[in-house]
Amino acid sequence: MTFHMIQGGPTPVAPFSHATECDGLVFVTGQMPDQPGSPGVLPEGIEAQTANVMANLSIVLEGLGLSLNDVVMTRVYLTRFKEDYATFNDVYKTYFRENRLPARTCVGVTGLAYDALVEIDLVVRRPSNIQL
Structure with a gap:
């Protein structure tokens, strides 16, 4: 098993790795809507968040030689x-190719770190021809 911290990646809000990897599967920790270098500073509204x-998520994936095209499952948390x-879905679907949407769970929660409106984590499959 490999534990990944991505240089220049999002600032962790708790003790965790950006991703862990085992047997070709990459589990990307839920990401917050702040920007690297500005922890806790969130934009207004669900679209911007x-x-x-x-x-x-893309920063973490790129640091691992992966992309959103490699995502097999997402979990979404909305406060x-x-x-x-509905607005979240309109924005979310623009990040994936048509007819190539990953499996997904989306749940309402009572709270997230930084009082964020949204958090998303990923399960990604590393293509067999890409090794890190």
């Missing part, structure tokens, strides 16, 4: 589920 979360679900 979703964009920041996806950017942070204002009823209010933000």
